[in-house]
Amino acid sequence: MRVFNSDNKFCAFLRGVNVKGTNMKMAEVCSVFVGAGMKDVSSVLASGNILFSSEKKVEEIKEILEKSMSEHFSYEAFLFVKSQKEIETIFAENPFETDPRYHVYSFVGVDGIEKILLLEFEKSGKASGEEAQLIGRNFYWRVPKGNTLDSEFGNILGRKNLKNSFTSRNINTFEKVLKKI
Structure with a gap:
């Protein structure tokens, strides 16, 4: 067995x-x-x-x-x-406090994608309160609710040259995964 x-x-x-x-x-x-x-x-x-x-x-x-x-x-x-x-590490290392005005996302993908995402974020225009941090090998993005798809960085995420390299999930999804795993 x-x-x-x-x-x-x-x-x-x-x-x-x-x-x-x-x-x-x-x-x-x-x-x-x-x-x-x-x-x-x-x-x-x-x-x-x-x-x-x-x-x-x-x-x-x-x-x-x-x-x-x-x-x-x-x-x-x-x-x-x-x-x-x-997954436990992704959830535990989230650098952002819970705030009902924001979504927090973490990204999973190919090795090194987290550094590319950070560079792209740093080059993009940002909404008020929009932030990103790289903690270890995990990239986290905080964006005001309602701005996820309209933000400059959100549009970058849809580029064809990046699409097969990562996927993102709201930090709440990682919590739900951990509760069920």
């Missing part, structure tokens, strides 16, 4: 799910993960956050899941796999 501990509990953060015509039912996504050999599969919210256990290495998991998702849903899947410990 396999024993799963926090070292083999993961969340896959899917990019571009249920936006711009890529619609997926999370139950169907979970079934694809099970078919790809993942265990203890469940979803958090409808934005493509899939919890699972596996004894495989992250690089292998990513490759298997992207291939399975691409084949099943007939689209080019991009996802980023984080361990339970990495």
Whole structure:
């Protein structure tokens, strides 16, 4: 019998799910993960956050899941796999205080994307109170509510040359993932 501990509990953060015509039912996504050999599969919210256990290495998991998702849903899947410990770190190191006037996002993606995001943020125009910080390898962005998609940095995030390199989640999503993982 396999024993799963926090070292083999993961969340896959899917990019571009249920936006711009890529619609997926999370139950169907979970079934694809099970078919790809993942265990203890469940979803958090409808934005493509899939919890699972596996004894495989992250690089292998990513490759298997992207291939399975691409084949099943007939689209080019991009996802980023984080361990339970990495998710705990993302949530714990959030540098911004809770403030009902702001959204706080953290980003997961390819190695080094956090530095690119910080450079792009520093070059962009900012709304009052809009801030970003790089803590370790994690990039955090605080933006006034209602300005996320209209902000200059928000528009940069949609660039084609960046789209396959990261995905973002509200810090509250990371908290919900941790409660369920």
